[in-house]
Amino acid sequence: MSTDFEERLRAARDTLPKPDSTVSTEAEQHALAGLPTAIGKPRRLPMPRRRRLAGVAALVAAALLVGGFAGSELASSTRAATPTPVPAFTPTVGWTMVQTSVGPPDVPPPNKPVPVAWAANLPFDAQDLGTTWPNPPLQNLPSDGIVISVAGPSEGPVNQQARIVKPPYRVEDMYFWASADAAAHALNAADSYQGEPAPNVSLYWISAPTGPDRGIGISVWMGRNDPTPAMKAAADQELARLTLPPPTATTPTNTTVPTTTTAP
Amino acid sequence: VVGDDEPRLVAQARLGSREAASALFRRHWPTVWQVAYAVLGSRAAADDAAQEAMISAFAALESFDEQRPLGPWLKRIAFNRAVDELRRRRAPADANGHQTDQSSPAADEASELAAGGPIAAAVARLSPERRTIIVLHYWLDCTREQIAEILDLPAGTVASRLGRALTDLRSVLEEDHVH
Numbered sequence A: 001m002s003t004d005f006e007e008r009l010r011a012a013r014d015t016l017p018k019p020d021s022t023v024s025t026e027a028e029q030h031a032l033a034g035l036p037t038a039i040g041k042p043r044r045l046p047m048p049r050r051r052r053l054a055g056v057a058a059l060v061a062a063a064l065l066v067g068g069f070a071g072s073e074l075a076s077s078t079r080a081a082t083p084t085p086v087p088a089f090t091p092t093v094g095w096t097m098v099q100t101s102v103g104p105p106d107v108p109p110p111n112k113p114v115p116v117a118w119a120a121n122l123p124f125d126a127q128d129l130g131t132t133w134p135n136p137p138l139q140n141l142p143s144d145g146i147v148i149s150v151a152g153p154s155e156g157p158v159n160q161q162a163r164i165v166k167p168p169y170r171v172e173d174m175y176f177w178a179s180a181d182a183a184a185h186a187l188n189a190a191d192s193y194q195g196e197p198a199p200n201v202s203l204y205w206i207s208a209p210t211g212p213d214r215g216i217g218i219s220v221w222m223g224r225n226d227p228t229p230a231m232k233a234a235a236d237q238e239l240a241r242l243t244l245p246p247p248t249a250t251t252p253t254n255t256t257v258p259t260t261t262t263a264p
Numbered sequence B: 001v002v003g004d005d006e007p008r009l010v011a012q013a014r015l016g017s018r019e020a021a022s023a024l025f026r027r028h029w030p031t032v033w034q035v036a037y038a039v040l041g042s043r044a045a046a047d048d049a050a051q052e053a054m055i056s057a058f059a060a061l062e063s064f065d066e067q068r069p070l071g072p073w074l075k076r077i078a079f080n081r082a083v084d085e086l087r088r089r090r091a092p093a094d095a096n097g098h099q100t101d102q103s104s105p106a107a108d109e110a111s112e113l114a115a116g117g118p119i120a121a122a123v124a125r126l127s128p129e130r131r132t133i134i135v136l137h138y139w140l141d142c143t144r145e146q147i148a149e150i151l152d153l154p155a156g157t158v159a160s161r162l163g164r165a166l167t168d169l170r171s172v173l174e175e176d177h178v179h
Helices: A004-011 A021-034 A047-054 A056-070 A182-186 A229-239 B006-014 B018-040 B043-059 B070-090 B106-111 B118-125 B128-139 B144-151 B155-175
Strands: A096-101 A115-120 A146-155 A175-177 A202-211 A214-222 A260-262
Touching: A004 B128, A004 B155, A021 B018, A021 B043, A146 A229, A175 B070, A202 B043, A214 A229, B006 B018, B018 B043, B018 B070, B018 B128, B043 B070, B070 B128, B070 B144, B118 B128, B118 B155, B128 B144, B128 B155, B144 B155
Parallel strands: none
Antiparallel strands: A096 A115, A096 A260, A115 A146, A146 A214, A175 A202, A202 A214
């Protein structure tokens, strides 16, 4: 039974501020466009069949495709630089790179599909990303495992009030969610973060503007809740190999998983 | 308010429907933002935390059990994100000078929530824990069971914390000579 005091308290509910309409609009666009893996599914490239048919030739083609997409240092050192249409990681020993572009084609901004570049210090294939969350590479991340995803650039208004990070990207500049969350200490309220793939997996993440109407989302999952300095350094080094599309580039609207490669 | 169409919208959003995802966003965004505001007491901080919560939630939509209402799940994400932000703001700078934003939400509280009258001003002066549970129960109409889910606490603990929050609120009002 409510007391008079509680009734007076309820009557004051309208004093609780409401979100600004501009912020709301930006937040909606950012939420829908910033992390496409949320509401799209990676399309599977018929890579096994292509490999079966073309063998080594397919691997060579994939490597060239990576070079072209990445605008990588390797590529630029041997031929004229080409525009980078999607984010990519310069191939390096010990890291696997997968690119995905999700969602239906021919969608205008801000709902255009946003490509995602994945990098991991363990072997995995685009098909391992699957269509469910959490996907196997994250769910089964070993204690020294690192998986990085970079989604973007999204197109459309970006919340310029968000924390801005600029290259070189460093995990220490990002938000950190571990299994033992801040809430456990501050309010004794939670012991995990939503979407946590497995109890041992922690997440560094940031959604960062890269221009007035473009932004990227970076997620770095690690296989332990207290990532070691070596793991953080390894993630930073891989992030330093990230290549983002130039501002004038257009993202492809085809829905493919173009490459899966491990550097030689 | 959970509409009858929510499971359908969740299912459609999972299949890639921007319209469904947009409808879900617009339905829950105001409350998600207010949960973040309740914890942080700052409009600017709530903007960031709520937006990041929604991004995180949509990223993990496939992990959501669509048989359950979406609202409490989103509120919990917003709450966790806001608490994370609260800790970040309170954290001292590290050796490299990062993480130096220790701004107090007091200024925003004074300028907005506190301007809403004596009760709102008293709510604004509560600790984040007390303020959050008051806002959830009395202003956002969450039941004790829902609060337990959002805060990941036993229902009995919610009841005792709610009682302590009310006691604190009365004390603040008495200090302010509001009866």
